[in-house]
Amino acid sequence: MSSSPLLPKMMKAHGVSRRSFLKYCASLTSLMALPPAMAPRIAHALETAPRPSVIWLSFQECTGCTEAITRSSAPSLEELIFDSISLDYHHTLQAASGYAAEQAREEAMKEHHGKYLVIVDGSIPLDEPGFSAIAGISNLDMLKETAEGAAAIVSVGTCAAYGGLPQANPNPTGAVAVSDIIKDKPIINVPGCPPIPMVMTAVLAHYLTFGIPDLDELGRPKAFFAESIHDRCYRRPFYDKGLFAESFDDAGARAGWCLYKLGCKGPTTKSVCATVKWNDSTSFPIEAGHGCLGCTEPDFWDNGGFYKPLSAPAGEYRRMGQAALVAGVAAGIGGGYLAKKNKAKAQADHETVDAFTLEKEESES
Amino acid sequence: MNNPYFDLLMFARGPLFDLALLVFVAGILIRIVEILVLGRKKDFSKAKGKPVQQGIKTIFTRTLPRPGAIKANPITIVGGYVFHIGFFIAFLLFVPHIALIEALTGLSWPGVGRVIIESATVIAVIAGLALLYTRWKDPVRRKLTTWVDYLVLILSLLPLITGYVAVNKLFGDPTFMMALHILSVDILMIVFPFTKLMHAFTFAMARYYNGSIQGRKGAES
């Protein structure tokens, strides 16, 4: 890694001022929920950290995560962060193709063994190796091979982190997440479909400066996945007041009321969407008038339907309810019939008494 | 990787809710139909009052206690009222709950804001605890109460408590608390037909019969 130029040199080459670099560090600091005093430390770390080699593997994915990260906007330092790493393999972005591309990967693995960072987007199909392969190497083999010498893995996007869309029921390819295969390496999950670009770059920055960030039980950096979208949603006051849009084009929807009844998954979805937002902090899905799909959570495709309120039942309740109606009435009639029969029998068994047979029979003893 | 809290939530909203719905609906229907099929004998006495009208009237009028009753049993009566009213405000006027009812029945109505829902919840829980207290302390009620009665009262309070904790994120993972909330409702639904919770439906029948029996004689009810 000694061959890699350090950040200040790169900055100069890219025309980035020290002022805007420090500003970036400050915003990263607050994004990662670190005390402001940490900003200089981040700057120092970034300035002095050698550029690690990064291998980006794309498996069963839609390239949305790559699209997102390339569209990360000003400050263009985010691009720079990429320049501060040595992206040695990324089959969408790299110029090389075919054999040369694979050679680049193998060389990087050999040269930086034990030190390089692997970024994965996309899930890995287990049912058939042929479902997804690159240069004749199945995703599974490539992941295992590449992970072997990695210092850490960053699973970018919900597919890599949790299986995502490919894993959605009925999961035709047998798709799994990186963490389902690799057990012996630190894995940072940056879920989202796609993840917020700022979050992806911030996590990389954190890795470069402080190493593996604090992760929650789902492997997500706590700095970005501790609070629910609901908690920070600008529509939250409407939820609290009991004002809800009933359809996407009603007066409530136009007035910006809460989208809970239209299926918003904000209350159970942890992400900084509502604060960091997208497209240079322009907006986020709820602000665009659509409920949160819950894309930073595992199995979000299968968690009960995008347009179904969170509180609505998610199973076969309709069929079950109908069955219950029929079964209940039928069993009730049956039970009533048994009861009536019991009573009829009791009446048939009735032993007519008179005043003289009212006394208790003398017991034998 | 799975989120165990989400899996629990989906289990509570999915298969367990389905099972709970089956037990709840079928169980209640069994209990009600069973009673209706059993029926009662025709009354040959010549009616003096109007049994049917008075029966129907009594379903509503019996909601109010007789004068002096509150003084004799303040906790039971006031606590009982507050618990029921609070429970039903929280249950029927909270919009996520209305969304659930709409999904099940197609019926919908406007809800109210969080301040009202949460005040009702807190008050209902306090009232429920007071009912629990008097059940335990008052000799009459203590003698009448079985372990199932305690269980049922506690199970009725759990959805209120878990719902409050989940919405306010008092502690625990919110998804987990939401799962616990729905889970507690599923359990309440499952025990419902087998316990005194049935009074929520059969009270109308009981009051009707009471009113009609008294009404036939032209007596008050």
Place this chain on the structure above:
Amino acid sequence: MSATAERGVNALREQIDAPVASFFSSCVSCGLCADACIFFQETQDPQYTPIRKVELLRRVWENEYTLFGRVKSMLGLGNTITEEDFTEMERLVYDSCTMCGRCTMVCPVGNDITMMIRKMREGMSAAGHAPVELIGAAKRHTKGNSPMGDLSKAIQSQVKHAIADTGIDIEFDKAGVDYLVILSAQEIAEYPEVIGAMAQIFAKAGVTWTISSEAFEATNVGVQIGNRDVAKYLVTRVVEAAEKLGVKKVISPECGHAYQALRWEGPNLIGREYGFEVVHIIELLDQLRAEGKLKTSGKDTDKITFHDPCQINRRGGINKEPRRLLNMVAENFVETDDAGTMNWCCSAGGGVGANERAGDLKNAAFQLKKRQFEKVAPDKIVTMCAFCHHTLENALEDNDMDIEVAGLTEMMAEYLDDED
């Protein structure tokens, strides 16, 4: 289990219907019925909580009349009834319940607990656990013509006295008249003045009536014991006599349970509608008043209060009638607390008065009445049930309270307008 106990369980089984099932399904064990019970009020003993008194009926319902209970029983978890249960319940079902019906009025879910006690007594009596005094009365009534034995001679002589006192002719067994008068043994033996009182009022009002020499007894100990076979046998006597005489109506006298027995239970005991109507004497008097056929002159200046008999007011619906009548003749009519529909029992209805074992409980219960009367401090208590009359008179005396007790019919006759 003995054969009689088995017979008792079967009798309970016969009693369960939709109302009972809905009542037990609805009970939430709130215990509010306790404060409605005069025996709990005066003893504060939780065992007297009314709903506990019907526990055996509840068990039969749960075990045999619910699908879930059947499953429970099949698994051996059912709570079955033993001989000892009957013995244990005796004091609760007979000694500490006058079937006054207050619990039925306060139950928030609307359970008619009193009706269920009546049903409980079916089981208790069939199981041989009715109080001996009541069984004795039933025997006497079956063999003779009243629970006090053979009162044929007594009624003949009381009617003769009445004729002599009033100068109005009273004919026995007169067919084709409008009304058949029946009386309670208490009236015949203790308060025969009521016969003359009725004769005077009816003569003025132009009401035609008679008394049956065969079936003159209105009381029905079968209803108090809670045995429908006995009750049916006794009520049939009156029904047959009335239908033989072809009367339009039978007048139920000033007796609480007799009114229940004849008017409300009777048709169901015999399983058909009557060929005549039943009217309570006070209902009739109020009707005559409304028609202008009952006129009074003068008023009693005593401070008078009224005691509502449970079976006639709360469980019989006759509430305003006696008050309208009493206001005609009483200048100083004062109600006690809870008067009317929620009045407290005289303390000895429902067979408690005859039950010696219940003596202490009865005295304890009367203390509530005593406090109520002391608060009003009346000179006279008027009522419309001969047994309430009897109970109050004795209890007042036992408690050294100098208050007169009178029957309402008798009082109306006293102020009957003499002019034509």
